[in-house]
Amino acid sequence: MTGRSRLTVLAGPTAVGKGTLAAYVREHHPQVWLSVSATTRRPRPGEVDGVHYHFVDDQRFDEMVRDGALLEWAVVHGRARYGTPRAPVEEVLATGRPALLEIDLQGARQVRASMPDAFFVFLMPPSWDELVRRLVGRGTEDEAERAxxxxxxxxxxxxxxxxxVSIVNDDVRRAAxxxxxxxGSPVPPTNRD
Structure with missing residues (x-):
């Protein structure tokens, strides 16, 4: 590939499976570069710094915001801050490699403001009940955080x-x-047209 590629932004509600979908893409489509977000939240069991997230303290996150080092950032669920380091995204896009951001709605809106030519994909659950089941089933949040x-x-x-576009995550392989x-589509049809 040559020339600058288009950034794809994947967002959707909590527990819809964004991380699982991104992990599938990482494993089965190594040509796609996945951004690693910075966060102030604590690692969950099995998460590795620099692979799943860049785990940083509040002071370091403040420095990144101040220095304009984040493409987007937000406080998520009223608790931890998450953000996308800008430099790695710009470097990968300049090489022509397909790039994927897996972020929340607030972040997607910020990216739209700064990179309106990006391609925005919303991941939907098969149903509300399934979304609730997934959130409760993963067991990583207490009752207050789940609510x-x-x-x-x-x-x-x-x-x-x-x-x-919207994709229903009823099957991880199919959705990925x-x-x-x-x-890979040159100019996909959009919900915004």
Missing amino acids: ARLDTARVELAAAEEFD EELVSWM
């Missing part, structure tokens, strides 16, 4: 029409292959 995440998810689901197929 906060579900409140946020209701708002996020209403934003699907802001995205170019659909995502990669859209990434």
